Amino acid sequence: MDETLIDDETLPLARRSVLPGQGFFYPDEFEEAAADAEAEEALSGAEVAVIADPDADGLACVAILRELYGEVVLLPTSPHEIEDSLERVAEFGEPGVELFVCDLCPDRYEYVDEELEAALDVAASVRWFDHHQWDDDVAEAVSAAGAELVVGDSEEECTADVAVRALEEEVPRRLVELAAVTRDHDLWIREDPRSDDLADFSYWSEPEDYVEIVAEHGPDLPEDVLEFLAERRVEKEALIDLAVERGEMREIGPWTVGVTYGRCSQNEVAEAMRERGADASVIVKPAGSASIRGSDGFERCHEVAGQVGGGGHPKAAGCKPDIYDDMLDYAHHWTTRGAVTKQVILDAFRALVPEEESEAKSESEIES
Structure with a gap:
């Protein structure tokens, strides 16, 4: 494969934000062999x-x-x-x-x-x-x-x-x-x-x-590290902005859930969506995983993640739904900006909605 297709140094930022990093495209056995060799030497x-x-x-x-x-x-x-x-x-x-x-x-x-x-x-x-x-x-x-x-x-x-x-x-x-x-x-x-x-x-x-x-x-x-961080944050902020722009708000039971996609710093994106009224935020990553962030209005992130193969804390959790069987699934993931992963996680939120609220909402929809 032509490495320029996945080279972070040459890809435009907008495209890079919707694709995983270069390491994703290297076979796991290569990384595992290298990790084995490093561990053997270190131990x-x-x-x-x-x-x-x-x-x-x-x-x-x-x-x-x-x-x-x-x-x-x-x-x-x-x-x-x-x-x-x-x-x-x-x-x-x-x-x-x-x-x-x-x-x-x-x-x-x-x-x-x-x-x-x-x-x-x-x-x-x-x-x-x-x-x-x-x-x-x-x-x-x-x-x-x-x-x-x-x-x-x-x-x-x-x-x-x-x-x-x-x-x-x-x-x-x-x-x-x-x-x-x-x-x-x-x-x-x-x-x-x-x-x-x-x-x-x-x-x-x-x-x-x-x-x-x-x-x-x-x-x-130290000062040289702070200078290094300042330089890197220029790109970081740009990636955050792209993810926030892609964000959507979904009403699920009593909660407003912000959901977005992209390679970004999930905590800052979640904070931006909280400022827009989200009780919880879902940030789906190009590599297939997702971060779930809560607030004082939603402290059940670990319960959501636990339904889709993950875990974490009440206000911060992560997961990677088991929905990727081959590269076609990943290609669909990238081109649809994580549509299937978003749906699976939002369904996990819906499973937490109190039954009486879910029934009331269904009746309201029927009447309308």
């Missing part, structure tokens, strides 16, 4: 390893662990790759390695059961810190397998907060503050302007670079 001789979501919250946990334990190997892991990273620890980890899992929650225990048990056979201990909405059965199974699971209140703590209070050692003040500022963005409090800087920097930088910087500076990023 060789390692005494401590951490499997973490490479966002600001997960990487703050890594910075804290490195401060307390010294050299800690990081395996960056998305929520859909937990079993892969556990399997790599089982295969490449040194016997007796101390393993941490941070800011990750399996939707079902059977997704990680064999891999977790294999990792437990190798590791001296597995400590799992998180703050997402855990199913009780999944939490009980993870703990019963032998992992020490600590889950914080998703409305009060981010995972970095959980790590600070769960670890026996005293965490330096700058990293306690890092956890607090990370929480400000992760829980969508947005009272500290530094939290947006952390979120953006974690998204645009390599995980190791991010950890190195915040480990040294805490939440107060």
Whole structure:
């Protein structure tokens, strides 16, 4: 394939906003082989390893662990790759390695059961810190397998907060503050302007670079990083504007739901739709996933996501509906701006409408 067709450097912004990034078009086996090789090299001789979501919250946990334990190997892991990273620890980890899992929650225990048990056979201990909405059965199974699971209140703590209070050692003040500022963005409090800087920097930088910087500076990023963020935000704002322009409002039961499509920063898009009256927002991404954001008027995002293979928090969740069988489905997704994905998620909202309100609305429609 001609790489210029997917090159972010040459595609016009409007077209880039409706297509996934270049990595989407590379076969998974290539990425998996590279990840295997990197994990094998990194885990060789390692005494401590951490499997973490490479966002600001997960990487703050890594910075804290490195401060307390010294050299800690990081395996960056998305929520859909937990079993892969556990399997790599089982295969490449040194016997007796101390393993941490941070800011990750399996939707079902059977997704990680064999891999977790294999990792437990190798590791001296597995400590799992998180703050997402855990199913009780999944939490009980993870703990019963032998992992020490600590889950914080998703409305009060981010995972970095959980790590600070769960670890026996005293965490330096700058990293306690890092956890607090990370929480400000992760829980969508947005009272500290530094939290947006952390979120953006974690998204645009390599995980190791991010950890190195915040480990040294805490939440107060150095001037050269702030200049880098200012440059990148020009394009970020343009992508946000395009997604907001595509937004539509749907009335579903008692809620106004904003829905849009595009490669963009979902939190800022959701905020713009809230300002337009949305109780909840759905931002469908070109890669097929979607972010669901709530408000004080809608705190059931995790319930919506849970119906379509995802999860998260009451006011922030994510999912990727299982509706893509081949590239034709993705082609339809891109050309229709996520029409099927939008419909599936909106149907999940409808399933939450109280029965009496749904019946009343049906009667009103019949009368009209």
